[in-house]
Amino acid sequence: MASYKVMCVLTLLTPAVVCGQAPLNTRLLGESSEVTDGEWPWMASLQKDGRHVCGGTLVDQDSVLSSADCVSSSPTASDWTVVLGRLKQNGSNPFEVTLNVTDITLSNQTVSHEAVLRLETPTLSNYIQPICVDDGRNFSVGSTCWAAGWSSGAGGEEQVLQEIQTSVVDCEDTWSDSVCTEAFPVEQGFSGGPLMCHQDGSWFQAGVLTAENKLTTGPQGKFFSCFGDLSSTLSIVAARQKS
């Protein structure tokens, strides 16, 4: 009887977190060209001393994915805070929450270098939702994907979140297990943010932006942006869920 009760409590405390849902996103309908509150509800702003340093994404109830380059110079959790539900870096954000970082794990894959930051658990809302992480899906050539981030000098005085629309191109066999897109520049403040693609009714993160991977030259001399496999990141998040 006692163990039955414990089971019930555990079930209530750990509901399955649905990922990749953005109830307020109108991108697929092509409705506006401006990012609005709740458009990309997993977008995170990694902050040091109250200033935006890099982007990131909520990938689980309490884990944020970013680029290792963003945090490697200062990998101490207490140096960082993460803001979720933010639209403007210099304006009011009624739906945001600022959270302390409790732990940072760096992955050191050859192609991609990710960081997973563990947070105090936020309350999810239409403005704060986790994105699904690509688990080896194929995004067909020509499909539309988006990148998003904050960059000083973009988004006007209020520094509104910016998005870049791009489309998937063939990686030309140079990068297996990768997703490649038409080349687009990644500003420093965009580092750590996502490349996002919609598939089967959910949004998937297909890559982490870094200032380095902005232009890759393929064997036929074409420029494209390539994003490494995120499976090592998934294993970090999964290992934590068990601990």
Ligand SMILES: *[C@@H]1O[C@H](CO)[C@@H](O)[C@H](O)[C@H]1NC(C)=O
């Ligand atoms: C977050 O960290 C700051 C500085 O260490 C601390 O003052 C504050 O109480 C923390 N907030 C929470 C909710 O723990």
Ligand SMILES: *[C@@H]1O[C@H](CO)[C@@H](O)[C@H](O)[C@H]1NC(C)=O
């Ligand atoms: C980096 O990867 C190597 C080889 O997989 C591993 O031995 C090493 O412990 C890793 N270092 C860090 C900091 O994760």
Ligand SMILES: *[C@@H]1O[C@H](CO)[C@@H](O)[C@H](O)[C@H]1NC(C)=O
């Ligand atoms: C992805 O596409 C490749 C080549 O078209 C195929 O070999 C592979 O099985 C596909 N993977 C998945 C997960 O569908």
Ligand SMILES: *[C@@H]1O[C@H](CO)[C@@H](O)[C@H](O)[C@H]1NC(C)=O
């Ligand atoms: C922030 O907004 C204020 C007005 O609300 C403006 O005066 C200021 O220039 C802005 N700062 C930046 C860095 O754009």
